[in-house]
Amino acid sequence: MEVKTSSVMGFLGPFLILVLAFYFIPVILTVILSFTSMDYKLSWDFTGFTNFEHFLTQSLTYKVLLTTFVYVALTLIFNVGIAFLLALMTTYFTTHENTAMFFRAIWLLPRLTPVVVYCLLWMWIFEPTQYGLFNTILSLFGKSSSIDWFSSYPMGVIVFANGFIGASFGMVTFSSAIKSISRDYIWSAQVDGAGDWQIIKRIIIPMIKWEIMYIFIWQTLSLLNSYVYILILTDGGPLHETEVWSLYAYHKAFKYMEFGNGAALSLFLVIIGIIFTFISWKIFGFRKMMGQEVSR
Amino acid sequence: MKGQTPRGATQVIPKRAIYSLKRKKKKERRAQEVRGEAVTFSRRNEIISTIIMTIISIPIFLSYLWLFLSSFSAKMWHGLIPLKFTLHNWRFLWQPIKFGAVMHTSIWPITLNTLLLALAVTISEVLVSTLSGYALSRFRFKGRVMIQGMTMLLHAFPGVALLIAIYYVLYTMRLLDTLWGVMLVKISLEIPMSTNIIKGFFDNIPWDIEWSSFVDGCNRWQTWRYVILPLLKPGIAAISLFSFLSGWGEFLYIYTFIFTSKKQTLATFLNSLIGEFKFVDYGLLSAVATFYMIPTLLFFIFTQKALLQMSFGGRKA
Amino acid sequence: MRKFGVLLGILLIMAVGIFAVTTVTIKIEGVGSPADTTRITNFGDAVKIANNILAACDSPYRIKIETTWFQGGWDEYRKEYILAFKAGKEPDIRAEGHEDIPWMADAGYILPLDKYVKKYNDIAYYDVYPSLWDAVKFNGKIYAIPQDTEARPLYFRKDVLRKLGWSEEKIANFPKEIEAGNVTLDDLIAIAKEAVNKGLVEYGFLHRPSNGGFFTMMYYDFGGKLFDEAGNLIVEEKPLLNTLQFFKKMVDEGVLPSSMTNISWRSIHKAFVEGRSLFWFGGTWHWAEWQRVAYHSKLGALPESYEWENIGFALNPPPEKGGKPITMSHPFTYVVSSHTKYPELVNLLLAVVSSPKFLVNHALASGHLVTRASAAIYPSYVKNKFVASVTPMLKYTTVLPNNLAFKKIMDPLYGAVQAVELGKLSPEKAVKWFEEEVKSAIPNIKIVK
Secondary structure, X not given: OEOOHHHHHHHHHHHHHHHXXXXXXXXXXXXXXXXXXXXXXXXXXXXXXXXXXXXXXXXXHHHHHHHXXXXXXHHHXXXXXXXXXXXXXXXXXXXXXXHHHHHHHHHHXXXXXXXXXXXXXXXXHOOOOOOXXXXXXHHHOOOOOOOOHHHHOHHXXXXXXXXXXXXXXXXXXXXXXXXXXXXXXXXXXXXXOOOHHHHXXXXXXXXXXXXXXXXXXXHHHHHHHOOHHHHHHOOOOOOOOOOOHHHHHHHHHHOOOOHHHXXXXXXXXXXXXXXXXXXXXXXXXHHHHOOOOOOO | OOOOOOOOOOOHHHHHHHOOHHHHHHHHHHHHHHHHHHHHHOHHHHHHHHHHHHHHHHHHHHHHHHHHHHHOEEEEEOOOEEEEEOOHHHHHHOOOOEEOOEEOOOHHHHHHHHHHHHHHHXXXXXXXXXXXXXXXHHOEOOOHHHHHHHHHHHXXXXXXXXXXXXXXXXXXXXXXXXXXXXXXXXXXXXXXXXXXXXXXXXXXXXXXXXXXXXXXXXXXXXXXXXXXXXXXXXXXXXXXXXHHHHHHHOOHHHHHHOOOHHHOOHHXXXXXXXXXXXXXXXXXXXHHHHHHHHHHHHHHHHHHHHHHOOOOOOOOO | OHHHHXXXXXXXXXXXXXXXXXXXXXXXXXXOOOOOOHHHHHHHHHHHHHHHHHHHOOOOEEEEEEEEEOOOOHHHHHHHHHHHHHOOOOOOEEEEEHHHHHHHHHOOOEOOOHHHHHHOHHHHHOOEOHHHHHHOEEXXXXXXXXXXXXXXXXXXXXXXXXXXXXXXXXXXXXXXXXXXXXXXXXXXXXXXXXXXXXXXXXXXEEOOOOOOHHHHHHHHHOOOOOEOOOOOEEEEHHHHHHHHHHHHHHHHOOOOOOOHHHOOHHHHHHHHHOOOEEEEEOOHHHHHXXXXXXXXXXXEOOOHHHHHHHEEEEOEOOOOOOOOOEEEOOOEEEEEEOOOOOHHHHHHHHHHHOOHHHHHHHHHHHOOEOOEHHHHOOHHHHHOHHHHHHHHHHHHEEOOOOOOOOHHHHHHHHHXXXXXXXXXXXHHHHHHHHHHHHHHHOOOXXXXX
């Protein structure tokens, strides 16, 4: 239906205004802010590249970079791995639809749980006294002293907490992808005497490689930016051991009130975000526009 | 089996609109029959995989169970097995929590704040995304492809990276420390996604249907009300559900943009309780948390089947 | 006719001005331990007196107050003010630790109060201890009204010492021995070790689990200075190393839990009031807090008699024999927003709330010390045994510096202590780590080797 721009604006107006106010302007502001020394006075003092120079000369920056890398890599492996495992088990290996549904539902629950409640659960799981779940389990296996997970394995804590919540997304996507593989392929492979492992390797993985790639890109992007759970669980500590880049930016801005510095740090995230978004758009968006629907 | 849809078509929601429930059931049954022929030699693997799934699901399963049980028990054996039933942990429902000389605010106004925020987010998100989804699906205008591309770009773009700048935007708009401000930020970062979903639904409603109802003498409103809306319902339901839950559970924006204690929500309330009682009064904490989980659990129990069939990416905080 | 109308209008406005009473709302916000709420509830009575004064002077204004008690950490409290200020939603009066005055004053968030201090000097401020005025000054101007002060004693369990075979006399003399410099920090460790080894207590020591003045006090105790003669901010390496080694030694000797900074406030208090820890590096306000918060699993909130029977307090011993013991005060103050519409009314209210009655009320309810000489001779204050026993500690007191950059030293100091306790860094490496952190935050800081 060919229509006038003015009536289109009636429909699209609210959307465009919101996107303008909370995406476009903030992106521009982030760029501008990162060249200022804005602090607790909230005034715009332009200082050129001082913020960036500051970060380049600081050893903490490199530590945070490494932490971020380790965190994203581990969580990615954990949650994509678990997602694939669950998807496989609830589709390929399980014939009882009810069992499959049960497990998929359980893994969906963390995603729907309010953030703070979810963190509370993990505080209990990793509780340093004998009352915590993991310490209870250890004591059942005869270990008498409790482990202080939050100080000894802070990275483990945040990887687990984020991994469990991230897995459901991959799980749902992979399950439906696996389900949509024509059974004929699998049957004929089975008739030819292929084992489960070979079917997974030769048929399932190649056939859902787009989905796997998509989940990888999506998860990387969201892990780089999702620091809420870390903020509540460890707040970056102890000793910056769980201080990932996005949390570092948050702390700079909202703990030390160094908005300029914080913006400079998040500028990197914004740039990475834009690059990744374009990549995923190029790879997946075109397929969609070509009429082939793609998983999300 | 359900996998009759073309490969890669995992964005099931639009499809669901067209499938009648009956047809789906039938398909499921057929799927099981079909698979039944193939399972003869993977019985052992099935058992193994069920065991593995059970083991890796233990933390999730037990922690939610613990949350519920410990809210009703005075004492837990090793923090796991409830020993004595009590309602003491739920006292916050009828009296404010007291800590020394400090009285916490009563939970009810905070719950109301949370509910209002969640509802406001839901309603405005549905409105805005239905309007824009309709426009993108039905109108041909200059810049349509560009805007459509933009919704897809933005739906992958992480809004939290912009938090510092958004703070400044809210400051300029005089919306800091208001739940309206939080609501606007929240829906803005979610509408690219929901617009895409709704657009998918409109795309699947043939233009002919709309057209024929015009021909039959319906006016625009009647067409909308009796023809389009019923077909759109699953999509709106999906968006409402997710936006409600994400508004209900929102933490970061409230933690960052709200600083009047009267305007806090259950998320920041629970967080401040954790701060004070860290690692100790799990009874009270779990009761407040269970209370906070009620809507989540209701939705979960009543809609999980539907939930499992829709793709819901991008809702990560 | 028109002139008449104008005249009538002017008359009407004047009439309203004279007879009508405008009630203005003054917002007040406070923060502190769970027993500190008198910091703001005092205003409830003070506002009545202030309104009587206003009525007596035929003022057209009356005051209504709106109070909030902040629940959250110090960083959040800071952030809240900045954001609220910029949004025009900040309270008119706010309770602040004195060390926050520099940045607030520097950014123009709070009013200089010299004018008002002068105005109300003869009734409310003439006898405020001079050292407290120093604590509220920035660039030579007074930015806040001192509200309370305190000491940070070392608490010990008398019952545990008894079980160790100490005589009542020896226990009673213990604080004096410390004051005389006859007991060192190492001696404390030895006593604690004995108690732990004999199974009398679970912990030898407990200290605060979050950042605070305590760690700076220990640095002072080991002779550390924060300023050179020219008044520049410095950090001395050797005292810092010694401080960290002290924490390391406590952990190594098994008298301090290595995860000290991960233990909640609640469990710490619980452990100490139940006698499961011999020493507690606390503050005078804890004495009141234990009487008000039910930390003890059997007794609930402690009766004061139980405290006198089982808990003692002393100065913090020096590291070496013959040294000077130490404590620290952290004066709390009221600051006034520079946006306030009614600076006169706000300051009247502050003058009223600074009267001895309210200061004493707060001090006794929350375990703090008063800020004025006339309050110190108030009958109920004089009679109070606890206050009488801790007031002499002020001779040995120290304060945190009022310096803009100081927070950037305090945070890494806490981090270094945490690292050493958790065994993540050796004291030597922690010093290195500390220096890196501080240098990156304050590029021109001088580190004295």
